[in-house]
Amino acid sequence: MEPSNWLEETYDDDVRLGFRVREILVDKQSKFQRVQIVDTYAMGKVLALDGLFMTSEKDEFFYHEMIVHPAMTTLANPQKVLVIGGGDGGTIREICRYPQVQSVTMVEIDGDVIDACKTHLPSLGADAWNDPRLDLRVADGIAYVAEAPEATFDLIILDGSDPVGPAEGLFGTTFYENVKRVLKPDGVFVLQSESPTLMPKLFTEVQTTLRQIFEQVTPYFGPVPLYGGSIWSWTIAGDEHTPLNIRPERVELIQPTAKLYTPELHRSALTTPGYVKALLGT
């Protein structure tokens, strides 16, 4: 097999994961980053940004169900939701399953990502792109939270990429402080928080920074087949939230379509295993 027939990502120069390519569908330099959508034999169509694998048709539910449902099944009254990033559409698809949601504001910096995903990965955003509750803005999420009025949202989800390129400022104290200001007092912030096995230093830094700003910071864990490190983390942070108080009537709403989420998975994912406790020194 020629090297050019593989779509490959290398992590810290030490691990590489490759998927054999069927066809390159998009490969363009947007204003912000290289945007690729590549059809692979193993994962179906894969979205890569600046060479980093973001999501794929075959495994996207491992990521999108995890970033949405632990918050949405436990929040008392999730009416107003803000998604920063999430240009592939998978996160808003899962949020729109809940009739409690009155509005979803999505702030994605790169319109080319949205266009490419609407065209080539339509199963990700699905009907959510046309949901009347969606307020889609092609804009900078960092500026958006700096300017939005305080106590506006019940849930803010940061569905960003790794802290390089346009996503770099999404991992800093100033951004998190603005998120807290824009959240209602009983609201929660959820973010993808990197891999404790593959990027233990970055994972730990995010936890430490969040703990300086929020009263309750709970990382949770699950595998993502597309990500070479296997074990990914998300974190749910807030001041007045109980992320294990699962509401059965919410679970019922998503059970018919969930490929991964169960209440048992929720409870297990939020239990910090020994190897992560060792990392965090707790």
Added chain:
Amino acid sequence: MEPSNWLEETYDDDVRLGFRVREILVDKQSKFQRVQIVDTYAMGKVLALDGLFMTSEKDEFFYHEMIVHPAMTTLANPQKVLVIGGGDGGTIREICRYPQVQSVTMVEIDGDVIDACKTHLPSLGADAWNDPRLDLRVADGIAYVAEAPEATFDLIILDGSDPVGPAEGLFGTTFYENVKRVLKPDGVFVLQSESPTLMPKLFTEVQTTLRQIFEQVTPYFGPVPLYGGSIWSWTIAGDEHTPLNIRPERVELIQPTAKLYTPELHRSALTTPGYVKALLGT
């Protein structure tokens, strides 16, 4: 980076996972297979058999805690244990944590694997290699269960590699029937049962075959960083066993050393997610 500086496994020609090599410690052709132990930057020392990644220093607990503890924390009286394969020693290490165990018979076909792992991966077998309860036999596991007396073991663990080379016969009906004969009526059989995401056909075949032989067949799931497919499965099979009846006094025994296992993880791992139900047609 030169290709030769990477230890790489390719799955079904479509996915490849590589680790950058620090040093090759063992590379020999045994009577049965190519045995390699390679020191890598990301995973520490990795054992590969016929080019397939088996286990590594850094991630081995993801596999070994999962193959042992769901059975050992639920069996009423696990006194006599048989391990088929398991030449790296990680499985017997976890079994030997339980004082209830009176004997562990380990039948590994390839003495060269045991020797290489004792020398280069000593943290895997650790003290278990010298445990007086260990009866270590370098022999064919298929022949062993064909000849062993019936109703001998409380627990049989098949810790084998993929169904190629010397492990091929470990995935057939005759072998499973002999396992059942050699088990006590209330005993259980646990095996690694491949990946539902990476090898869905093989995973499904194993489940179907086991269901023809055992009354209760429960697959369970977890990630293994060393295995490119991310989501691995193990299966617990028996006629009179309740694999969710977790005994708290057993959990206490392993809690001080467990890097992964928790009762929450146990319950979640044994909950079949939607995407696997779809695969199994259940």
